[in-house]
Amino acid sequence: MSLSAVGVVGAVNECVTLFQWAKSAIPSLYSRWSGSQEQILQDHVLQLESGLQRLRDTLPAIYDLVNKAEWRSHEPVVAKLLPNLKDAVAEAEDLLDEFGWYEKKVQVEGNASQSSFIDFFHTVVQGSFNKLNDVQLRLNHLSNMGLRGVTRCFDKLVRPETTSLPNETKIFGRDKELKQLLGFLNVPTISKRKRATKTSSINASASNHVSNESRALDLPVLPIVGIGGVGKTTLAQHICSHQQVKSHFELIIWICVSDDFDVKRLTKEVIQSCTGNEATSDNLDSLQRALSNHVNNKRLLIVLDDTWDDALKENGQCWKRFCAPFRSALDGSTMLVTTRCPNVSQGVRTMEPIIVEGLKDDIFWNFFKLCAFGSEGSNSDPELEHIGKCILPKLKGSPLAAKTLGRMLSMDLQASHWNSIRESELWELKQEETDILPALRLSYMYLPFYLKQCFAFCAVYPKDYKFDKTLLVEIWAAEGLVDPQGGIPIQDIGYQYFEDLVTRSFFQKISSRYVIHDLLHDMAQMVSKQDCCILRNKSDLDKVPQNVRHLYVLPSSEFDDSSLLRLCKYTKLRTIICKKDLKKKAGFVMSKWCTKLPRMRVISCVSTDELPDNIGNWKHLQYIEIVKARPLKKIPSTFCWLYHLQILYAKNCRLESLPDGFSKLISLGKFESVGLGSCRRSRPEE
Template sequence: MASGGFVDFFRKQKLSGELLKKLETTYLTVNAVLEDAEELQVTKPAVRRWLDELKDAVYDAEHVLDEIATQALQSELDAEFQTTASKVQKSIFAFRNSFVEEIKPMIQKIVGRLESLARQKKTIGLTEGGGGKSSEIFATSSLVEESDICGRNDEKDAIINLLLSNEARGNEMSVIAIVGMGGIGKTTLAQLLYNDKRVKEYFDLDAWVYVSKEVDVTKVTKKIMDELSLSTDDTDDIMSLNQLQLTLKKKLTGKKFLIVLDDVWNENYVNWEDLSKPLKSGAQGSKVIVTTRDHEVALVMRASSTHPLKKLREEDCRSLFTKHAFYDGNPNAHPQLEELGRQIVEKCDGLPLAIKAIGDLLRYELDVDEWNKILKSDLWDLPIDKTKILPALKLSYKYLPSHLKRCFAYCSIFPKNYIFKKNKLVLLWMAEGFLHESKNMTMEEVGDNYFSALVSRSLFQQSSGNKSLFTMHDLVNDLATFVSGKFNLRMEGDYSGENANKVRHLSYVREEFDGFKKFEALYKTKLCTFLPIDLSHSYFSYLTKKVPHELLPMLKCLRVLSLSLYRNMTELPDLIGKLTHLRYLDLSSTRVQKLPDSIYKLCNLQTLILSQCGMLIALPSDMWKLVSLRHLDITGTRITEMPIQLGRLKCLQTLTKFIVGKGSGSCIEELGKLTNLRGSLSILKLQNVESSIDALDASLRNKKYLEELVLEWERDDNFSESQKIVLDSLRPHTNLKSLAIKYYCGRSLSDWIGLPSFSKLAYLRLQNCYYCSSLPSLGQLPSLQNLSIVGFNEVVRVGSEFCGSGGSSSVNSFGALKVLKFEVKRRIARPSSFFNQTSDY
């Protein structure tokens, strides 16, 4: 609403500014009670209904505002692209007038809905800034029943070894952080450590302080003093922070202390610095244990050791459940319940809080039907007064900033145990409008920060050691489902149409054959997301043609559309051009042969994924009109030439492949205009570059965000002297991490390839450069780990010059090398002795 283009369009079309002001004011009014509504919706159905209506109205408002923003953008593009006379201009003007008449009552209707909701807030008991104190019901103490604990012995022993050690920087106390999601057992482990006999004997003083969301340093300092029995009378309540800390410092001086700060949320470095000042007076060996859900807290507190808690092992889960669910501790006496108990434990997915809570709920219940009811129920349906599962986990959501709440709730479209990719999720968030560009960061960088914040808060977990793959704990997934409500639909089987008027984001598990019955009820929805999920790992599926040709063109609000992996998907209907809100389109691994010409009308499209579309041979000629396009993946396609004027796509960051043409509109100069390229880029048909000037126009040296680069010529049986000049001019930025050069026909490679200034280059592949008779000096590339040299049939000797450093073999040459591959079709002489290899490669 505040963007220049939006306001200008509003003014030019004589739309009432009062309407916008009214919309803004009403929105702020309901936003003020939003926190209270989210807290009370758990126990008050009326508040839940009010909140659903509010979300629905805001979705509608967003869509209308996006309609206006899209029309404003389209007006700018019409002015830029039009080459026609006044007749066309009159047609455009008439369309705009009709658009204004159509949009005005829509805004009025939305304002009316929001005003009505704002009037209801007092009736249903909502207050501004409410809902902030419920976490106090979780205040902890140091007491623990050790016989009630299962597992965590390894973690306990590791941390006790640290507690009993004297390692420290000078006389400073050291901080040990225990990090993990809500209910994972951080406080229980801290209690075990705090009450251990060896620990009690080792420290002169100890204190247990429940912190939670407290940010007042004075109050936390006072709590520490209370625990250390330093507070003597009511005058402490009026003492300044300085007086409190002087008293605390005097008490701690020369004493070895242990302080547990339980459930810390505060990420403010200044607060921790102020709090820790008197703590630095303790004797060497003093320790602070902090428990937190947020890795950022551990960083802010400069933890010398961080211990991320993982889920309980399966056998520990079963033991814990048995202790709580069977009053005699013997499940063998109840064989039917034992099997149900095993399934209930699986449902709790290694979370001790859930296991204990449900076990306690069933402790004196021997009715099989009741156990079945618990097994089949949603964990959020369990009595809130008897279990703390929902409130404990919901704190993780409650204390998220509003921009992260929306991103987290969106993730309920993923099935349980689904492994998702960080980069893909960020692109989905961007398409849904959750991310906004700033002066210093792109939307993608903002999304990366949001993602890292959710990982830091233990809501996302890294999967299987792969840094790009993540998952959510089952109960965190349940939490996302709860807070997203009726607006996210994870469809399993056919959809009945329940709450169809509310559903905005849809995912479904792709099956081998997806017939129309599965999607029939979606006509009633205002979908923003249409996302098939692959769980079966079958490479291809089949989708009824009614979906792309009849259903999708009716979903005018779509922002995210994926038809990936459908084997029978050979074309998109021309009507796709009417989905003007579309930001994300994934057609990867389909048999699409061409894209409809109407695709140029998708002026908001940000991401277009065409990878592994093996039948696709060309892109539409008007691709240059997709002015919002940021990511274009054409890996694995049969495209042989680029559309003209691709350099006009100024927002483009990802371009996986560029085929150099001979025409002026598709020459390598177009690459030079794409100043924001990053990630991976393959430049093919480099034989079409005629001069060094043309090669310099690609501006590879200025593309500092490119990490992987492939330079490839077409295979040729003729030696080419000009290719050396071209390669010299294609020198990339020194930030490059991976480089491949293929089918180059010069006699020698460029000197820049071995320069030590390419300090990040880890992977280098030189392939089928048949006429090269020598190799560049590669030994001084400091980060080179993987070197592959294939098809250099003219090379007969590899000497010490290969090491670099003036041709002398050096101990520092190839210092990081882990993988070396030589592969040629002839026998060559032994290389320098530093390889310590035989003469056959």
């Protein structure tokens, strides 16, 4: 899917202009039709216009429905319906996009020739665009199949409630973090270090405090931050169970926040934790006064586990309201907040957060053996251990990933079973709701819908791909994933999307480029498995979903022109990023794609010495890139029919001339090539 609610309204408004033109054009063609035929055409135009308005009213609600339905995609019925719903939405988007192409054609050609009128009436009014009603009916049918009334909240099956009692008797590889936490909490060591006084408490944390301006409250707040499944909760549980911690704090309160940061609910849970009795009042003032009395002059440790973005709602006032009663606690009290959201950490912290990352190699191997064999010291089967060590790099030190794969492996201690898991992608393996990828998927679910679409699209790129921010944002825009916002340049809006994903740790900066953590990449492939596909070798061609829309072709020696021509059967493709250099065959293959893949929006190929004559078939095309240096001998005149084209990169290709009519490319904003300096239309780099 691409067009947002804002984009849909804009696209429909453009098409309304198109229909006004069509209605006024019919009388000028009176000589070609009888009066009754003219009336029939006028009726058809009115019906199309009415249908388009209905689509305008329907689609924004359908986008919202898709977003809500993803929260229940762990349910079999919804999981089956959701791809069909997304496919129907994409059909509607393609329909709107093609109407938009005709709108731009009218802008370019105007009344210059009756041929444009004839083409419109034959192709649109009397031709394939009569499927508008079919698209509308399909959307209506799917939206009424049990998906209404879905709310955005975590199912307890997906996110079970946590407690302060550790699930694991032993914690692996967290000595450094435990020592840091004990230090920040001013917990006396076994050597009976002098208990912290008010002065020593302040001094001990002074070097770790941020400025008073960013402090949310008087109670020190220490976030524990990391991606899902890395062990934040386990670390907090072991702190709560630590003997010195239990001796140091008069009260230890554990609250599982999850995605519902309701101040009244949380206050009641804290009171119940303090007293053992359920709070019955529904008056927040009474509840908070009671809580203030319960914690008055007590040194307490409060843990808020699994805290999400809604803790910061109401511009942070909700968080401050919850924390207000704890000001009466004894100095030395502390709050730990576990979260996978860096913006939550930034919004609530008074101390620098503890970042929890994957376990280191040797420690992780011992933990993995415990998960797979039931014992750290299992050396009973060297072959299985060898396979296990080959699997280990996939898991990136994640304890939950080790538990997930360890459980799968332990079910069958045969080398064939272990090898099948070794050869599979993590996202292809069936997982329980509390396993690693469903756990990471919660981070995705909490994204705004527009960011979900942008991140899910990144699944088309292989692991360890180094993203250039500018190029990725340009492709997002070409795919229709960036919402127009008044007069703000679309690229600037895309940059903000990208930075929002960086802030949420979906991208990590490496030098001047960005990468996606391998486990997050697996999660992206899981949520977009019907839409995005990576071809590594010929056998992957048999795994491509029929409705795939985005493809990345790695430069495998197995690929030749005949194997890439097999892509022609995936007629809904919008994106091909082909890293296989087909040399002299490239133009031939592209010509076939132009005929069979009419919905292409983004094409990136290694090289070609010509663009095919039928490239004008790609009415949706918005981005074309030719990577390697090679003379581009031919740009056909039909290239000038690409009225949607935004970007043409032929940076290393020397062009000798441009076709007549190149100025008709009214959407072209960036054109880069060698030579033809006076013809370049690229904007300055931002």
